[in-house]
Amino acid sequence: MILTKTIRIGTRDSELALWQATTVQSQLEALGYKTELIPVKSTGDLVLDKPLYELGITGIFTKTLDVAMLNDTVDIAVHSMKDVPTQLPQGIVEAAVLPRANVYDILVHKGLDFLADEGLIATGSLRRRAQWLHKYPKHKVVDLRGNVNSRMQKLKSNTWNGAIFAAAGLERIDLKPDNFINLDWMIPAPAQGAMLVVAKQEDAYCREALANLNDENTQQCVQVxxxxxxxxxxxxxxxxxxxxxxxxxxxxxxxxxxxxxxxxxxxxxxxxxxxxxxxxxxxxxxxxxxxxxxxxxxxxxxxxxxxx
Known part of the structure; x- marks a missing residue:
């Protein structure tokens, strides 16, 4: 096959999202494909004053890229797989699941004395909130939204004892600090640590290109x-x-x-x-x-x- 088409890679414009998209771009270009990055802002990035579950759709971080793909503005899109709804829009399919990174959550903290007493923890995730309160019922949990960079900054500027992050996100952009503990007792979000690339079902060229990037072991696990x-x-x-x-x-x-x-x-x-x-x-x-x-x-x- 002559690799002439330029594959337009849609991505959110946060540092982590761009890291993920660039990773896919590098792997495709190493195989001889021509690519172009096209960053867009998602509704989930723009609306930062409401918890995720109040925004009305589970695909809050993926909907903008879905629309861009169906409108032929981009050819493929790269996502943190845990953000992707289990039901994809008609005409869009999973084209590659990349090898999984660290699956666990971590607590970034300002000292751990509070664990045995009352504490204030920040997270925008219902899953993390519920599991933290299950283990530490005396604590309070406050909402925390934004990309990983802004959430780290909010932790520094507030009086919270700590905030919960996905380890993979901080590790990928070298933002993981020294003051953290692994929360290996906390069950991760489905597909946490995995990256998904989607394409249009009818786009055989892009689907064939992305098949080279797929990790079968990761795909089997996240499918379950x-x-x-x-x-x-x-x-x-x-x-x-x-x-x-x-x-x-x-x-x-x-x-x-x-x-x-x-x-x-x-x-x-x-x-x-x-x-x-x-x-x-x-x-x-x-x-x-x-x-x-x-x-x-x-x-x-x-x-x-x-x-x-």
Missing amino acids: EREFLRRLEGGCTAPIGALAQLHGETLVFKGALFSLEGTQKFVVDKTIAISDSKGFGARCADEILTSGGADLMRSIKKTLATSK
Whole structure:
């Protein structure tokens, strides 16, 4: 194939998003493809005074790029996969999942004396909030929005004891400070640490190019996690965590649904042969739903609807 078409790479314009897009650009160009970066602002970047779940759509960080792709302004788009809705718009498909980075969350702090007493922690994530309050019920959690750079700056300028970040994001742009602790007890967001590249279904050229970048092991794991999320009807509207990891021919999965204040917790922890993993995420979600999770999801949706 003659590599003549210039692949226009759509991306958000934050430092982290540009790092991700540039990573994809470098890999494509190393294969001989011509590329061009096209940064755009998303609604999620522009509206910083409302929690994510109040903005009305789970694809708040991806919708602008979806529209740009369908309008033929860009050919492909690069996302943090945890931000991508489990249901893609018609005409857009997953074209590559890149090798996964650090899956866990970290706490960036100003000293740890507060852990045994009352504390004030910042995060814009319902999942992180619920799990933190489950472990530290005496603490308070405040909302924190913006890209990783602005969130780090807000932590410095406020009286909070700490703020929770995805380790991968800070590591990718060399922003991880010395004053952090790993939260390996906190179940990550589905697909956390993974990067997804999407393309138009009809664009065979770009899909063929991106197939060279796909990491099958990461793809298998995030597929189970996102299937779990889809069945629970999550997105940004419920405190849901999920992590699948491969150990040889075995897949180990842990998923959970929490109440908004962290007082209720439904967990599934299972191991299965990779060859039997089709539909596994949905089956794990069904276990939670039938054991009380369905009632909790209805309660969460009702609470969030009335709080808008």
